[in-house]
Amino acid sequence: MDIEAVSENSQIGSIGSLLNSKQKKRGILIHLLQQIQEENGYIPEEIVKKLSSKLSLSMSEIFSVASFYKMFRFTPRGKKLVKVCLGTACYVRGSKKVLNTLENEFQIKSGETSSDLSITLETVGCVGCCGLAPVTTVNDEVVGDITSSGKIEGLIKFIRKN
Amino acid sequence: MQKLNSLDDLKSLREKLLKEGVLAPNKKRIRVCCGTACRANNSLKLVDKLKKDVQTSGVEAEIITTGCQGLCQLGPVVTIQPQGYFYHKVKPERSEDIISFTLKGERPVWDLLFRRSLGEKPAYFIKDIPFYRKQLRIALRNNGRIDPENIIHYIAIGGYKAIEKALASMTPQQVLDEVKRANLRGRGGAGFPAGIKWEHTKNSFSAEKIVIANGDEGDPGAFMDRSIMEGDPHSLLEGMMLCAYAIGAHHGIIYVRHEYPLAVKHLSTAIKQAEEIGLLGENILGTGFNFTIQIREGAGAFVCGEATALVSSIEGERGFPRPRPPRLSEKGGGPWGYPANLNNIETYACVPAIIEKGATWFLKTGTANSPGTKVFALTGKVKNTGLVEVPMGITLREIIYDIGGGIIGDKKFKAVQTGGPSGGCIPEKYLDLPIDFDSLTKIGSIMGSGGMVVLDEDNCIVDVAKFFLSFCQSESCGKCYPCRVGTFQMLQILEKITSGNGEEGDIERLEELGNYIKSSSLCGLGKSAPNPVLTTIKYFREEYEEHIKNKYCRAFVCQGLGQLHLNTDICYQCKRCMDACPFEAIKESADGFFYIDQVLCQRCKACFNVCPLGAIEIKEQPILYIDKELCYFCRSCINVCRVDAIKETSTGFIIDSNICKKCGDCFNVCQMGAIKYEKIGKFLKIASSEISYEGLKEKEQIPVDIPLDEIFHDVEKKACPVQKSLTFIEEFIEGPMCGRCYPCSFGTEEAKLRLLRITQKLEGAGEEDINALKTIASNMIEASFCKKGRDTGRFLSEILSSSEEEFRLHLSGICSNRECITSISYLINPDLCIRCGECLKKCKFEAIMAKASESKPAEYTYFEIKQKVCTRCGECIKYCPTGAIEIISKVKEEMFAKT
Ligand SMILES: Cc1cc2nc3c(=O)[nH]c(=O)nc-3n(C[C@H](O)[C@H](O)[C@H](O)COP(=O)(O)O)c2cc1C
Numbered sequence A: 001m002d003i004e005a006v007s008e009n010s011q012i013g014s015i016g017s018l019l020n021s022k023q024k025k026r027g028i029l030i031h032l033l034q035q036i037q038e039e040n041g042y043i044p045e046e047i048v049k050k051l052s053s054k055l056s057l058s059m060s061e062i063f064s065v066a067s068f069y070k071m072f073r074f075t076p077r078g079k080k081l082v083k084v085c086l087g088t089a090c091y092v093r094g095s096k097k098v099l100n101t102l103e104n105e106f107q108i109k110s111g112e113t114s115s116d117l118s119i120t121l122e123t124v125g126c127v128g129c130c131g132l133a134p135v136t137t138v139n140d141e142v143v144g145d146i147t148s149s150g151k152i153e154g155l156i157k158f159i160r161k162n
Numbered sequence B: 001m002q003k004l005n006s007l008d009d010l011k012s013l014r015e016k017l018l019k020e021g022v023l024a025p026n027k028k029r030i031r032v033c034c035g036t037a038c039r040a041n042n043s044l045k046l047v048d049k050l051k052k053d054v055q056t057s058g059v060e061a062e063i064i065t066t067g068c069q070g071l072c073q074l075g076p077v078v079t080i081q082p083q084g085y086f087y088h089k090v091k092p093e094r095s096e097d098i099i100s101f102t103l104k105g106e107r108p109v110w111d112l113l114f115r116r117s118l119g120e121k122p123a124y125f126i127k128d129i130p131f132y133r134k135q136l137r138i139a140l141r142n143n144g145r146i147d148p149e150n151i152i153h154y155i156a157i158g159g160y161k162a163i164e165k166a167l168a169s170m171t172p173q174q175v176l177d178e179v180k181r182a183n184l185r186g187r188g189g190a191g192f193p194a195g196i197k198w199e200h201t202k203n204s205f206s207a208e209k210i211v212i213a214n215g216d217e218g219d220p221g222a223f224m225d226r227s228i229m230e231g232d233p234h235s236l237l238e239g240m241m242l243c244a245y246a247i248g249a250h251h252g253i254i255y256v257r258h259e260y261p262l263a264v265k266h267l268s269t270a271i272k273q274a275e276e277i278g279l280l281g282e283n284i285l286g287t288g289f290n291f292t293i294q295i296r297e298g299a300g301a302f303v304c305g306e307a308t309a310l311v312s313s314i315e316g317e318r319g320f321p322r323p324r325p326p327r328l329s330e331k332g333g334g335p336w337g338y339p340a341n342l343n344n345i346e347t348y349a350c351v352p353a354i355i356e357k358g359a360t361w362f363l364k365t366g367t368a369n370s371p372g373t374k375v376f377a378l379t380g381k382v383k384n385t386g387l388v389e390v391p392m393g394i395t396l397r398e399i400i401y402d403i404g405g406g407i408i409g410d411k412k413f414k415a416v417q418t419g420g421p422s423g424g425c426i427p428e429k430y431l432d433l434p435i436d437f438d439s440l441t442k443i444g445s446i447m448g449s450g451g452m453v454v455l456d457e458d459n460c461i462v463d464v465a466k467f468f469l470s471f472c473q474s475e476s477c478g479k480c481y482p483c484r485v486g487t488f489q490m491l492q493i494l495e496k497i498t499s500g501n502g503e504e505g506d507i508e509r510l511e512e513l514g515n516y517i518k519s520s521s522l523c524g525l526g527k528s529a530p531n532p533v534l535t536t537i538k539y540f541r542e543e544y545e546e547h548i549k550n551k552y553c554r555a556f557v558c559q560g561l562g563q564l565h566l567n568t569d570i571c572y573q574c575k576r577c578m579d580a581c582p583f584e585a586i587k588e589s590a591d592g593f594f595y596i597d598q599v600l601c602q603r604c605k606a607c608f609n610v611c612p613l614g615a616i617e618i619k620e621q622p623i624l625y626i627d628k629e630l631c632y633f634c635r636s637c638i639n640v641c642r643v644d645a646i647k648e649t650s651t652g653f654i655i656d657s658n659i660c661k662k663c664g665d666c667f668n669v670c671q672m673g674a675i676k677y678e679k680i681g682k683f684l685k686i687a688s689s690e691i692s693y694e695g696l697k698e699k700e701q702i703p704v705d706i707p708l709d710e711i712f713h714d715v716e717k718k719a720c721p722v723q724k725s726l727t728f729i730e731e732f733i734e735g736p737m738c739g740r741c742y743p744c745s746f747g748t749e750e751a752k753l754r755l756l757r758i759t760q761k762l763e764g765a766g767e768e769d770i771n772a773l774k775t776i777a778s779n780m781i782e783a784s785f786c787k788k789g790r791d792t793g794r795f796l797s798e799i800l801s802s803s804e805e806e807f808r809l810h811l812s813g814i815c816s817n818r819e820c821i822t823s824i825s826y827l828i829n830p831d832l833c834i835r836c837g838e839c840l841k842k843c844k845f846e847a848i849m850a851k852a853s854e855s856k857p858a859e860y861t862y863f864e865i866k867q868k869v870c871t872r873c874g875e876c877i878k879y880c881p882t883g884a885i886e887i888i889s890k891v892k893e894e895m896f897a898k899t
């Protein structure tokens, strides 16, 4: 994303008519961070630098906001974001086994990204599909009911698929 | 899409749609749920397949992708018009059946209809399903009926009628009064009357005001707002428009949780379509009313659902709550200081219905102080989980038993947790309480956003309280320390209690801390975080006390209280528990039995639930200690302990019972028997008089593998290999054999018959018997499930290979050990016989006769055994003082006779 070219007015939307320029700049911060993360998979420092001059906010201010929210990440993310649900329902139905299998298969630990940036493995609390436990999400797509061993191979294949 | 420029345009569009028959009830139509849960179950594929198949089949039918229809557990769900059949769990490959049976044949597809059990008549229509029967839908009125991405559907079903009515015939004040008169209370938590909030905002002095919809649904297990945003976004937009009209606002913001991508997508589409058609933007429907709506995505912080934190987040700050006043509705309170009206999604979704049908209509449902309906996300241990909308004043019993279908497995109800992490637990005695905002507050819980988690006897109340508290603890924003530090301390105390280290006074400490946090926190999160703990202490104090005093968790949930054991006497090694165990704690020991590795076991009870025989037992924990008199400090226990529970002190070694997992490894390794344990075996669950304690079993001689041992013992007494095998097989059949697997149950029976033929040299006994025995033995070794069966097979095969010759001899009637009764005879050796007559007196079968010879004197009476009568019972041998009764093999007897 070209930070320089970002237009405050189109980012803030119609409510911008009520705001002064400083408020607009603040107001689009989280929205921009979300877009940056969407594009890069994480928030790179050099973009924060650019953002800082664009929005006239200090870098520490930007980091203080970004670090408050759980969704922002400051290290690169793999192409496939795999989240294994370790919520109560899934845990008891063996999601730990799923996690272990994936850890062995891709040789990374939970929270890490493989060196070729193909996959990031994370755990989540509950994705709200407890009826299908154990659940794993791959780039926001829910894969449920991974109990039998055949299914886990399917999941691995699904993750491997380009 | 043609822009609507006046109220009349909207009216005529609606008439046109009616004429065209859009959504007309008599047309063929398939409604497929494409809510998040159903999508995860492949409903999108089903839609594609249906579309293709409908086209090829040539039937005229419309396919509508709807939002959540409520019964997510049975997804994907499908309803069919005009008949109204309700199908559940529809796989894509069933699409052809639906088309040929229902669309063409007008008959239901039987196996897709919902039925509670196989024996029951299926429910054809939605109204026949108990889950839907008691529901009354106001907020969810269109959910599951229209395509959320099509504004035409919403208009056709009567949408935007309320805003039309308001703009045409009502002043803003009248709209506000109507909402006020309807006494619509906020559905997002506290139940503050929306009309009064609107009035506050309306009256605050500012040229610009903002309407905010709070869609930051963060409670774990709640998804009512998501369903509305995903399934019926236009009713939210219409509700916000009505609010804006009433309070005089021109800008609206919907704050959506970032984990809801589908909701964001549907809302954006809805806003775009509404703008295109002229229902949002400048000069709406030519009335001069301006209103725009935009979406703000959250970024994953629960506390941002709190009104002031949400404002901070919109402004682009850290999501810290702010002190009130100023309230949001006042100048300086809302985003950038503009007064704002903030309501929950469901609150807004109710408004169009109220304006359209009038407050009087709305007041007819619900209770006097809480009119209308409430959507609940029913989860936990009920049979039917999902989204339910019910009139206020319904009892919990009706929700849980009539709609929810009762507790899974017909277990005992324990409590219901309402209001998410800020709510409380309601015990059984309040099941018949009519619920509304006030009644729930009165008993210590809250309505909250509508999460409803049902707990049964298998849930530990302390554990549940801990779960909710740990959620709040991790979500505390950290601004005020009573909340940040206090919840952490409470959590630590709960952790201590549930891990078996609770102390006297902990409950009081929890209460004190809880009340302190409640009174001194800034925002609702801190103010309500202790609620789950405080209400459970209030209603279930004895369970807390049990944990602390008796170190006992009656639901067997808490780790560190109680211990799981695998009873090897019952286990038949089906391995289900191994597959179920997420921690791989169930292992096979060197001697082939399964056992639970206590170090790995996390007491999740997965094995306990899955074992078909109840071989997993929960017992009180033993306490292991080291007898200092016996210990000679060899350190082998220290080396073997995997959790470093054995500590070296100046006076010797001690086991730290807080760390010790009671796995028994040290017990087994200690040469001196210095490790002892107290109090094993009190059963907590599954009554059984026998104690088994694997790991400790060898030393303690606890009857674990005794059955096979005993058999071996008995077998050792015999000398003849055929007798040995026969005894073994017979005792195996009598005792340890369970008869579950065929190689074992049929095999041993056959082996017994064949062995009997051999020992008794019955007719037809021959070489094939021996061969058959060999096959049986190898079959059992290969195919028996359990070690007992395999061992029996092994025994048979070993004895067959080592003494095959002996078996052959039996076929010709010879038992070299003279144990097989049919091949032996009892004979009185006349040289040893002293003619005492003892044997004659003792023989029960009168097989011994005394033959007096006429030519000889009386002392020459000759004793003889009648071979035909003799059963070889051995009695006479016991009583013969001189040992004159001899056992000979028949063959030899013949030889003897010849010589
Ligand atoms: C920690 C916390 C989280 C909240 N989360 C939500 C939420 O997810 N959704 C919601 O509508 N209200 C939430 N609320 C309640 C809001 O602060 C506010 O009371 C509510 O949205 C007002 O809407 P209503 O009057 O329509 O109920 C939360 C409150 C607190 C203290």
Ligand code: SF4
Pocket: B303, B320, B321, B475, B476, B477, B478, B479, B480, B481, B483, B484, B521, B522, B523, B524, B525, B526, B527
């Ligand atoms: S009570 Fe807790 S969540 Fe609320 S402002 Fe204080 S620290 Fe933050």
Ligand code: SF4
Pocket: B566, B570, B571, B572, B573, B574, B575, B576, B577, B578, B594, B610, B611, B612, B613, B614, B615, B616
């Ligand atoms: S019988 Fe029970 S304990 Fe034995 S293997 Fe099967 S599930 Fe496990």
Ligand code: FES
Pocket: A085, A086, A087, A088, A089, A090, A091, A125, A126, A127, A128, A129, A130, A131, A133, A134, A135
């Ligand atoms: S616990 Fe995994 S989806 Fe709810």
Ligand code: FES
Pocket: B033, B034, B035, B036, B037, B038, B039, B067, B068, B069, B070, B071, B072, B073, B075, B076, B077
């Ligand atoms: S998502 Fe389909 S019924 Fe809820």
